[in-house]
Amino acid sequence: EIKMAKSIVDFLVELDTNSKLMEAYKKDPVGIAADYGLSDEELKLIENKDWDEVAKRFDDTSKAIRVVNY
Numbered sequence: 001e002i003k004m005a006k007s008i009v010d011f012l013v014e015l016d017t018n019s020k021l022m023e024a025y026k027k028d029p030v031g032i033a034a035d036y037g038l039s040d041e042e043l044k045l046i047e048n049k050d051w052d053e054v055a056k057r058f059d060d061t062s063k064a065i066r067v068v069n070y
Contacts, residue, residue, distance in 0.1 A: 008033075008042040009057050 011033060015022050025032045033046045045054050 006037040007057070008038055008045065008054060011036050011038060011042075012054070 014036075015025055021032065030043055030047050033043055038046070044050075
């Protein structure tokens with residue numbers, strides 16, 4: 001199974017460190033996530049703001065998940 005390099009985890013880490021991406025995301029969360037290449041399933045999580053499910057995808061729990069506040 002090939003994992004997409006760009007996962008929701010990668011996207012949120014990028015959001016956390018890229019202020020331009022964050023500004024765009026605040027205006028159009030689902031559109032920006034789609035542009036980033038996230039799957040339909042992952043886009044649904046963002047659309048529904050299902051941050052509990054998103055948090056489960058961070059297998060490295062030492063990563064700060066500040067993004068889930070957005």
